[in-house]
Amino acid sequence: MALLTLENISVAYDQQYILKDFNLSVEKGNLISLLGPSGCGKTTTLRLIAGFLEAKAGKFALNGKDYTRIPVSKRNFGFVFQSYALFPHLSIYDNVAFGLRLRKVSGAELDRRVRNILDTVSLSGFEKRYPKELSGGQRQRVAIARALVIEPELLLFDEPLSNLDANLRINMRVEIRRIQQELGITTVYVSHDQEECFSISDQVAIMNKGIIEQLGAPATIFKYPKTEFVARFIGFTNFIAFDTRHDDNELITLKVKDQMFTVTKHASKGEQPGMQGAIRPDDVVIGMPGEIEEGPNRLTGRVKVSTFLGRSYQYVVETMLGDITVNKEMEFSYPSGQEVRLLFPSEKLVLVE
Numbered sequence: 001m002a003l004l005t006l007e008n009i010s011v012a013y014d015q016q017y018i019l020k021d022f023n024l025s026v027e028k029g030n031l032i033s034l035l036g037p038s039g040c041g042k043t044t045t046l047r048l049i050a051g052f053l054e055a056k057a058g059k060f061a062l063n064g065k066d067y068t069r070i071p072v073s074k075r076n077f078g079f080v081f082q083s084y085a086l087f088p089h090l091s092i093y094d095n096v097a098f099g100l101r102l103r104k105v106s107g108a109e110l111d112r113r114v115r116n117i118l119d120t121v122s123l124s125g126f127e128k129r130y131p132k133e134l135s136g137g138q139r140q141r142v143a144i145a146r147a148l149v150i151e152p153e154l155l156l157f158d159e160p161l162s163n164l165d166a167n168l169r170i171n172m173r174v175e176i177r178r179i180q181q182e183l184g185i186t187t188v189y190v191s192h193d194q195e196e197c198f199s200i201s202d203q204v205a206i207m208n209k210g211i212i213e214q215l216g217a218p219a220t221i222f223k224y225p226k227t228e229f230v231a232r233f234i235g236f237t238n239f240i241a242f243d244t245r246h247d248d249n250e251l252i253t254l255k256v257k258d259q260m261f262t263v264t265k266h267a268s269k270g271e272q273p274g275m276q277g278a279i280r281p282d283d284v285v286i287g288m289p290g291e292i293e294e295g296p297n298r299l300t301g302r303v304k305v306s307t308f309l310g311r312s313y314q315y316v317v318e319t320m321l322g323d324i325t326v327n328k329e330m331e332f333s334y335p336s337g338q339e340v341r342l343l344f345p346s347e348k349l350v351l352v353e
């Protein structure tokens, strides 16, 4: 049974729905990320789970128990914000002890738990310092310790790393994942940073306008987006709309304007719905017409724009099916106007709705 379930939740501000019939379930001990463009409802979902916000309709349950009307103060959840929200006038020890004192934990038990958790986040020895005497990464670890010390049933993160510089962000996300796995705490993590979400999650939910477009393991979503929105969001820039489709045992054959394409069928891809092919710029093969012979999954075109990206060149190639963007590592670039042939490997082309 899923630990956390949101069933048909609706949230509205000023009569406008932000979440409508929203459903989500998270397994015990899993870390799920909510990922999506600004304004899609990630923070709203998190605030609803935390209890800062009430649903207009629907049900939120934890371990089978209905939490929909349970106030924040009765939810034993740890919350980590982007802004850390530490108390500046309290020492690190007292910042971490705060939630325990609120829950009437004191004496040796309080001391043991505070010291244990500071050790877990590698901040032993910092007890007497004040937040202003710590670096950004250390402050964020105090915020995590404070959320963890109450032994929460759920851990909620809202853009926890966006105030940190790039290197520290990578270290901290590894830390967060380590601690979360070590303690086995079910976690909902909100970020708009794709790499961050994909690297630390068991499951990723791609959100769009208050609904989940796709939910799955990071590698599955990365390889097999189901909708055009998800595909675009994770870097598929090329789309080909087909007119006909024929499914065989191992291949799906598609046609547009007498051009034939095949897409490999893999059990792991599920149904592969849709009539639109999608492919990343890195996965399109580009070469001179003599280098790539004619056949299915190929288009001939002309280089319209060539851009140096450092490691590779990016080409926009004009074809009979529209412009196609291609990245290729090479020493010299093709000049504008050069005739080239493109190959769309069957196993890299996915079908989306």
Ligand SMILES: Nc1ncnc2c1ncn2[C@@H]1O[C@H](COP(=O)(O)OP(=O)(O)OP(=O)(O)O)[C@@H](O)[C@H]1O
Pocket: 013, 014, 018, 036, 037, 038, 039, 040, 041, 042, 043, 044, 045, 192
């Ligand atoms: N208190 C509020 N009153 C009215 N509208 C709100 C309120 N809070 C959020 N919204 C609106 O709800 C929508 C979803 O907001 P939310 O903060 O959940 O988005 P988000 O996906 O977390 O975005 P971001 O990545 O920018 O933080 C937005 O259109 C926002 O303007």
